[in-house]
Amino acid sequence: MKSSDRRSIIEGHDLTYEYLHYDDDGNVDASYRALKGVSLDVKEGQFIAILGHNGSGKSTLARQLNALLVPSGGTLFVDGLDTREEKNVGAIRQAAGMVFQNPDNQIIASVVEEDAGFGPENMGVPTKEIWERVRKALKAVGMWEYRESSPNRLSGGQKQRVAIAGVIAMKPKCIVLDEPTAMLDPGGRAEVIRTVRELNRTDGITVILITHYMEEVIYADRVLVMDEGAVVMSGTPREVFSNVRALKEIRLDVPFVTELADRLKERGVPLPDGILTVEELTEELEKIRHGDQNRAS
Amino acid sequence: MEIRIEHLNYIYGLGTSYEKKALDDISLTIRSGEFIGIIGHTGSGKSTLIQHLNGLNRASSGQIFVDGKNIYEDGYPMRQLRFRVGLVFQYPEYQIFETTVLKDICFGPKNQGLSAEEAEGRARAAMRMVGLDEHYEGKSPFELSGGQKRRVAIAGILAMNPEVLVLDEPTAGLDPKGRDDILGVLKQLHRESGITVVLVSHSMEDVADYASRIIVLDKGKVLYDDIPAKVFSHVEELESIGLAAPQVTYVMRALRGKGWDVSQDVTTQAEAADEILEVLRKAGVKC
Numbered sequence: 001m002k003s004s005d006r007r008s009i010i011e012g013h014d015l016t017y018e019y020l021h022y023d024d025d026g027n028v029d030a031s032y033r034a035l036k037g038v039s040l041d042v043k044e045g046q047f048i049a050i051l052g053h054n055g056s057g058k059s060t061l062a063r064q065l066n067a068l069l070v071p072s073g074g075t076l077f078v079d080g081l082d083t084r085e086e087k088n089v090g091a092i093r094q095a096a097g098m099v100f101q102n103p104d105n106q107i108i109a110s111v112v113e114e115d116a117g118f119g120p121e122n123m124g125v126p127t128k129e130i131w132e133r134v135r136k137a138l139k140a141v142g143m144w145e146y147r148e149s150s151p152n153r154l155s156g157g158q159k160q161r162v163a164i165a166g167v168i169a170m171k172p173k174c175i176v177l178d179e180p181t182a183m184l185d186p187g188g189r190a191e192v193i194r195t196v197r198e199l200n201r202t203d204g205i206t207v208i209l210i211t212h213y214m215e216e217v218i219y220a221d222r223v224l225v226m227d228e229g230a231v232v233m234s235g236t237p238r239e240v241f242s243n244v245r246a247l248k249e250i251r252l253d254v255p256f257v258t259e260l261a262d263r264l265k266e267r268g269v270p271l272p273d274g275i276l277t278v279e280e281l282t283e284e285l286e287k288i289r290h291g292d293q294n295r296a297s
Numbered sequence: 298m299e300i301r302i303e304h305l306n307y308i309y310g311l312g313t314s315y316e317k318k319a320l321d322d323i324s325l326t327i328r329s330g331e332f333i334g335i336i337g338h339t340g341s342g343k344s345t346l347i348q349h350l351n352g353l354n355r356a357s358s359g360q361i362f363v364d365g366k367n368i369y370e371d372g373y374p375m376r377q378l379r380f381r382v383g384l385v386f387q388y389p390e391y392q393i394f395e396t397t398v399l400k401d402i403c404f405g406p407k408n409q410g411l412s413a414e415e416a417e418g419r420a421r422a423a424m425r426m427v428g429l430d431e432h433y434e435g436k437s438p439f440e441l442s443g444g445q446k447r448r449v450a451i452a453g454i455l456a457m458n459p460e461v462l463v464l465d466e467p468t469a470g471l472d473p474k475g476r477d478d479i480l481g482v483l484k485q486l487h488r489e490s491g492i493t494v495v496l497v498s499h500s501m502e503d504v505a506d507y508a509s510r511i512i513v514l515d516k517g518k519v520l521y522d523d524i525p526a527k528v529f530s531h532v533e534e535l536e537s538i539g540l541a542a543p544q545v546t547y548v549m550r551a552l553r554g555k556g557w558d559v560s561q562d563v564t565t566q567a568e569a570a571d572e573i574l575e576v577l578r579k580a581g582v583k584c
Contacts, residue, residue: 053472054443101470155339182470185338185499187539212472215544251474256502256544256566263570268584269577278544282551285573289557289580 006043009174009206010065010096013039014074017060034060036229037074044173045204047197049217049237052226053251058210061226062178065208066096079173094123097167099177103159112154112162113138113147119170130169137165140203141195157188161195168199174206175199181213189213214241214255218276225252242273257281298364298381298460298493300327300350305359307345307517319345321517323359327461327495332487334508334525335497338539342517343497344387347463350495351382380409383459387466389450390443398424398441398449399434405457416456423452426490427482444475448482455486461493462486468503480507501543505529505564513540526562545569552576 015038021030034057042048052058063069064076067083079095081088097119100106109115117134125133138144141161151159160180167175177196181189193216200207209216217223223240225233227250233240241247244254244262254262261275261284270288275281307320319342327333327350337343348354349361352368352375361368368378386392395401402420403413411419424433427448433441438449447467454462464483468476484507487494498504504511504525511528513521515538521528529535529542532550536542545563552559552573559572577584 053474179470185539186501186541187338251477253473257548260545260548260566260569263566264573264584267570267574269574269582270584278547278551281548282555285552285557285577286555288582289577 006045008041008077009044009046009079010040010042010208011077012041012064012071012074013076015039015061015064015071015076016073017057017064017069018072019060034229035064035071038226038229038231039074040224040231042174042206042208044206045200046222047200047207047220048209049220049223050208050210050226051212051214051217051223051240051252053212056226057229058226059178060229062098062176062208062210065174065176066098067092068098094170095172096174096176097170097172099160099163099167099175099180101179101182103156103163103183106163106166107151107159110150111147112143112149112151115151115162116147116165116169119166123170133169133171134165137168138162140168140199141165142191155188156184157191160184160188160192164192164195164199168205172205174208176208176210178210179212180209181211181216189216193219212253214253214258218255225250237276238274241276298329299362300382300461301362301365302326302349303360303362305346305349305361306357307342307349307354308357309345311357319517320349320356323517323519325512325519325522327493329460330491330493331510332483332494332508333496334504334511335495335514336499336501336504336511336540337514337520338499341514341538343514344465345517346514347384347465347495347497350461350463351379351384353379353384380457381459382461382463383454383457385451385454385462385464385467387469389453389467390438390446393438393446393450393453396437397435398429398438401438401449402453402456405453409457419456419458420452423456426455426486427452428478442475444471444478447471447475447479451479451482459492461495463495463497465497466499467496468498468500476503483507499540501529501541505543505545513538525564529564530561 015035017035019032019034020028023029050058067089070084076083078092081092083092107115109118113134116137117130120130120133138147141164143161143165151162181192196207197219199205218237220237223237224231241254241258247254255276257278258275261271261281265271271284303324305320305323309317309319335343349356393401399420402423403416406416406419429448438446467479480503483494486492511525512519513528529546532542532546548569549559549561549563557576559576563569563572
């Protein structure tokens, strides 16, 4: 199915958001425009990555997606529901679940399975079905065997997977992850990203991943790059990472391999743009090495 | 100053059902002026180890000698040691509490017994070291970005004039720009003032680019203690303990696998590019 045939799960048009600062009398004395006209269209089942350095508006945008914040201007529809309508908030939060950076701030229960069941319980799901959902969710993130453990005794990556299970148990159509791996070690990071990709591929859950780690982005269907409250680049990972210089200008990283390829190109090695993986780089370098040898002989 | 650790063991919750050996027979020496990276996955004992370096944690058994003196001996000036070994904790910005940047940085030197004037002098010098100019002095630390707050926290430690600066994951949670800023500050400090730097991280890239010696911890033991190139040659072992080698190592290995004569000891991107160009030129490619 072509992505253009799919239904939009998130449709934002010319979104703006202003943070307001109030003085002691409750009057607005300062404001900061964190989003300056962002438009986006995410189809069901897509894997979208959002890049941008701190202060670029990524998290403000993410918080709009489940109506934690509502637009100051423009419109945002999540699963067809207008986020500015108070009555839609419950349904929107159920459709778009959110996972935050710090695993310790998201775990509330003293037993893993109770934590994963907190969301559906709050939604009023019947008890029997809650346990069924918890079972499925914990299995999906590979934490079923820890169901009776205390979350305190889990690693960071495991805690984040429990947090993701808690979101999945609410059966969302879309999961928004705001730097879910920023506080994890490489092993934990790999666990979380593997889990998220798996959910996207097998269950068709739409994923919106906000991250600083370029290596996590290369599997996305589409990458949005944000700077100063606006989307400044958008495309497939290969398209976006072809602009090494433009990304560096807004002080973003590119994947190590892409950067190395760019450095080699600058020094005259005829490599194509947008190399993303070690395999691609070695393959292209091999072609160059052998190609020229053949011509010389 | 030299810190020599001999057969250090540390057990959490001794005598309880949660008893856990966090450090297991650690022996190593930190020499004056080194830039050391300590890596290991969560729970490997990194933080526990560095909290021994200034006597914050007391070993269950084993000894620590600072410039040859046993710090566990009665009468050892432990308070002085805490000033000499400056420890920057994880997420140090959560420990900022003063109303202005300058006041916050003055807290440490004032505690050392310096006059307000001397403390401010130290604080201003420390701000320059971390790249915060005067106009930050009167700002509330809470108006600053995450990376800036972290620099304030580091300046607070530097203002105590430590001989060894120990940082526990100083780049965790920062964006690439914030990370480069902090690591750049450390590199410059190390070069210009000769301070010993001990950097705890799980980012191989950070450690590969900056440290001249890497200590890998696993389950409370020292698994490797060597120059970066040597440590990163153990790719499989690093992966099996939840770590990874830096990307550059994977590129070089893949090329060697295809018969390229490139060095395995490369740890930076510039070195890697040179090695690749060398092979291409030898193969007759004009570049």
